[in-house]
Amino acid sequence: MRAGDAVGGDLALPRALPPAHPAARRARPDRVDPLRVGGGPRARGGLGAGRGHHVGVDPVHRRRGAHVPRGQPGARPDERGARAVLGRGRARPERAQDPAAEGGPGGHRLPADVTDPARLADLLRHARDHVPHYRRLLADVEITDTGALDVLRGLPTLTRAEVRAAGARLWAAEGDTSTWRLSRTSGTTGLPLEVLVDQAAQDAERAALHRRITALLPGDLGPDLAVFHLTLHAGAATRSLAFPGQAPARLVKWNLTRAWRLPDDRFLDCLREVDGQVVTGMPWVLSALADRIGGSGRVRAALVVMSGETVHAEVSARVGEVFGCPVTAMYVSAEVGIAGAQCEAAHVYHVSEDVVLELLDETATPADEGEVVLTSLTNRAMPLLRYAVGDRGAWVGGSCSCGLAGRRFRLDGSRVTRVAARAGADRRATTLDLAKLFTQLDLPGVDVVQDDAGTVVVRHDAATPVPPRTAAVIAAAVRGMLGPATRVTVRPRDPTSPVTARPQDEARAADRDLRLGQGPPSLEPVEVAEWARSWLVGEPGVRAAALTGSFLSPDTFTRHSDVDLTVVVDQDGPGWPRLAREMHRHLTGLRVNVDTAAAVADSPLLRARLLSECHPVLGDLGEAGVTWPSVPALRAVAGPWLQEARAVLWTQLTAAEGVRDPVRASWLSSRHVLNALRYHCLVRGVRTTVAEDVLAVAEEDGVPGLREVREVMEVAAEHRPPLPVEWDGGEGALAVGLRVIGWVRANLPR
Ligand SMILES: [Zn+2]
Numbered sequence: 001m002r003a004g005d006a007v008g009g010d011l012a013l014p015r016a017l018p019p020a021h022p023a024a025r026r027a028r029p030d031r032v033d034p035l036r037v038g039g040g041p042r043a044r045g046g047l048g049a050g051r052g053h054h055v056g057v058d059p060v061h062r063r064r065g066a067h068v069p070r071g072q073p074g075a076r077p078d079e080r081g082a083r084a085v086l087g088r089g090r091a092r093p094e095r096a097q098d099p100a101a102e103g104g105p106g107g108h109r110l111p112a113d114v115t116d117p118a119r120l121a122d123l124l125r126h127a128r129d130h131v132p133h134y135r136r137l138l139a140d141v142e143i144t145d146t147g148a149l150d151v152l153r154g155l156p157t158l159t160r161a162e163v164r165a166a167g168a169r170l171w172a173a174e175g176d177t178s179t180w181r182l183s184r185t186s187g188t189t190g191l192p193l194e195v196l197v198d199q200a201a202q203d204a205e206r207a208a209l210h211r212r213i214t215a216l217l218p219g220d221l222g223p224d225l226a227v228f229h230l231t232l233h234a235g236a237a238t239r240s241l242a243f244p245g246q247a248p249a250r251l252v253k254w255n256l257t258r259a260w261r262l263p264d265d266r267f268l269d270c271l272r273e274v275d276g277q278v279v280t281g282m283p284w285v286l287s288a289l290a291d292r293i294g295g296s297g298r299v300r301a302a303l304v305v306m307s308g309e310t311v312h313a314e315v316s317a318r319v320g321e322v323f324g325c326p327v328t329a330m331y332v333s334a335e336v337g338i339a340g341a342q343c344e345a346a347h348v349y350h351v352s353e354d355v356v357l358e359l360l361d362e363t364a365t366p367a368d369e370g371e372v373v374l375t376s377l378t379n380r381a382m383p384l385l386r387y388a389v390g391d392r393g394a395w396v397g398g399s400c401s402c403g404l405a406g407r408r409f410r411l412d413g414s415r416v417t418r419v420a421a422r423a424g425a426d427r428r429a430t431t432l433d434l435a436k437l438f439t440q441l442d443l444p445g446v447d448v449v450q451d452d453a454g455t456v457v458v459r460h461d462a463a464t465p466v467p468p469r470t471a472a473v474i475a476a477a478v479r480g481m482l483g484p485a486t487r488v489t490v491r492p493r494d495p496t497s498p499v500t501a502r503p504q505d506e507a508r509a510a511d512r513d514l515r516l517g518q519g520p521p522s523l524e525p526v527e528v529a530e531w532a533r534s535w536l537v538g539e540p541g542v543r544a545a546a547l548t549g550s551f552l553s554p555d556t557f558t559r560h561s562d563v564d565l566t567v568v569v570d571q572d573g574p575g576w577p578r579l580a581r582e583m584h585r586h587l588t589g590l591r592v593n594v595d596t597a598a599a600v601a602d603s604p605l606l607r608a609r610l611l612s613e614c615h616p617v618l619g620d621l622g623e624a625g626v627t628w629p630s631v632p633a634l635r636a637v638a639g640p641w642l643q644e645a646r647a648v649l650w651t652q653l654t655a656a657e658g659v660r661d662p663v664r665a666s667w668l669s670s671r672h673v674l675n676a677l678r679y680h681c682l683v684r685g686v687r688t689t690v691a692e693d694v695l696a697v698a699e700e701d702g703v704p705g706l707r708e709v710r711e712v713m714e715v716a717a718e719h720r721p722p723l724p725v726e727w728d729g730g731e732g733a734l735a736v737g738l739r740v741i742g743w744v745r746a747n748l749p750r
């Protein structure tokens with residue numbers, strides 16, 4: 001993984017998730033935290049420098065409790081002793097002890113860092129006593145505060161593959177599992193890695209972020225300050241989390257993929273939510289946002305904290321210009337959490353006090369530069385001791401005035417082996433960077449080449465087109481990696497080229513496949529209609545087909561919405577469920593209703609919606625026998641339906657179980673409110689079911705609470721973040737729904 005895939009995975013998660021057994025949690029996809037998506041194996045080896053620096057004995061470092069100022073380890077080894085002597089008087093008082101300074105094996109200053117050896121010793125004892133994977137490795141090992149670093153160094157490093165193979169053997173047999181959270185990261189291989197994170201680790205990440213914010217915004221923390229973690233990852237959840245008694249008071253994880261479908265001016269309106277607030281995100285996301293926002297002054301954040309791929313100075317500058325605020329970066333490992341904070345210079349970070357960071361050469365010996373190996377001091381749910389994150393780094397000497405403690409290191413982006421595209425001498429996008437980007441965008445089968453003229457060509461399968469909005473995100477992200485002047489084109493792979501064409505059978509499988517992961521936020525109705533037609537055309541017995549519902553409008557389409565496809569057929573038959581299942585398999589979130597015209601006639605609202613808001617796929621619904629329902633027929637079903645809708649929302653509002661997802665509550669409420677308003681129109685003879693039209697009619701008729709209804713709809717569509725669970729829990733949304741449904745019911749014409 002690159003420097004920091006995401007700022008703390010905990011940031012937008014409710015404190016009190018439903019208690020669950022770890023096995024039960026595994027089955028819940030919504031517990032997968034897309035904030036932590038990213039990471040992956042990195043080519044190892046190829047290191048050269050750093051060996052031989054630790055030969056020789058330095059008597060200064062051997063002394064117990066010797067204080068060595070930070071920032072020295074990058075110095076030449078022969079200078080270190082002298083500097084240490086000079087530095088002793090200037091030791092930072094808050095650093096009581098530096099075991100690295102005392103020396104590990106050999107008694108010399110080793111390139112490793114632990115600010116609190118007692119914490120490390122505690123963690124090691126916990127691993128030995130409660131984690132099956134370490135029981136044997138640490139059996140009979142005496143673990144003292146002073147010897148803790150040596151014990152740690154005696155352990156083998158852990159690779160991503162090893163973590164996956166060890167699985168639950170890395171889970172602690174002790175601890176409060178109700179606060180544990182399963183975080184899933186994905187790498188280039190597509191095989192996800194699951195890490196259990198406990199409450200202390202989540203709190204530590206939040207505290208680390210809080211420290212950065214308060215340091216960079218001194219005196220500016222009003223009670224309304226919030227941190228917005230912005231993502232463009234299709235599967236990421238939108239949530240808010242309250243922090244009572246602590247500024248920032250609110251943490252919001254906001255998935256912008258749905259808002260991204262809105263026109264520019266509406267999208268900008270949504271983004272104004274972050275005015276004056278702290279924004280965090282991966283560099284490519286912020287880069288794409290800066291492109292979409294276009295100019296400075298339209299959105300004004302207080303501070304941007306980037307976490308993710310190596311942050312280029314140009315990207316920082318551009319993001320800072322567009323958001324009109326300072327920009328900083330944190331080094332975050334998806335598996336370990338926040339491991340460092342940016343110093344004054346680009347690429348240089350101070351080690352977080354919550355991790356032990358080692359740099360190891362190809363013989364796994366501590367070195368001045370090498371592979372980054374991390375140990376989190378906070379997470380006891382699944383202790384990863386000496387986890388090789390796949391980054392390379394070098395210790396940095398000298399001093400700085402940025403105010404951060406912790407030794408400094410530089411992330412080394414210059415030795416990556418698999419460069420997919422480059423610009424100039426120092427800008428490059430690796431295959432890993434791009435694989436992570438495409439994983440987040442749910443774009444399998446996409447790759448990147450660079451032509452002789454330097455244009456970056458993003459290639460996809462001819463049969464699985466990349467929608468224009470997604471192409472714009474890709475182009476912006478690649479420009480973020482390579483510089484704003486980079487030319488990017490997105491086009492299908494040349495099917496005639498033996499090198500780039502996919503195997504024939506694979507291409508055929510992709511032929512009818514529109515699956516874009518979790519829901520189709522980037523698909524347009526016209527694309528889905530075309531795709532559905534390719535399935536239905538030529539099927540005997542199909543008379544007409546149409547798309548209806550919220551998918552047709554970005555204002556009403558939510559993560560919980562289905563894509564409704566109604567197929568009117570001659571007669572029932574055993575083949576229809578199979579066809580529906582096949583289609584569903586190829587398009588997540590599709591709901592296929594196959595019915596005869598006579599059966600459709602039994603559902604007056606469906607008939608009205610089919611005729612009013614349909615996006616035609618095939619044939620003509622009228623010719624297939626679908627007719628507009630009579631007002632008496634509508635009135636007959638409206639009353640019972642409203643009663644049922646009230647019962648649904650009432651049950652939700654009064655449910656005993658505490659935590660509720662406000663986005664889902666908003667979806668449930670707005671869905672029932674819209675149908676109630678549809679009945680309101682239809683029983684008065686107004687022949688429309690289109691959301692915007694029924695809202696306009698309701699407004700004219702003086703239906704109360706419509707402004708709140710629109711807000712609830714915006715939350716449901718993730719065009720605005722919800723209130724934190726602790727503040728509201730979606731109750732407001734449900735109450736708004738009950739109020740409108742009650743009014744419609746009371747005012748139903750007899
Ligand atoms: Zn610094």
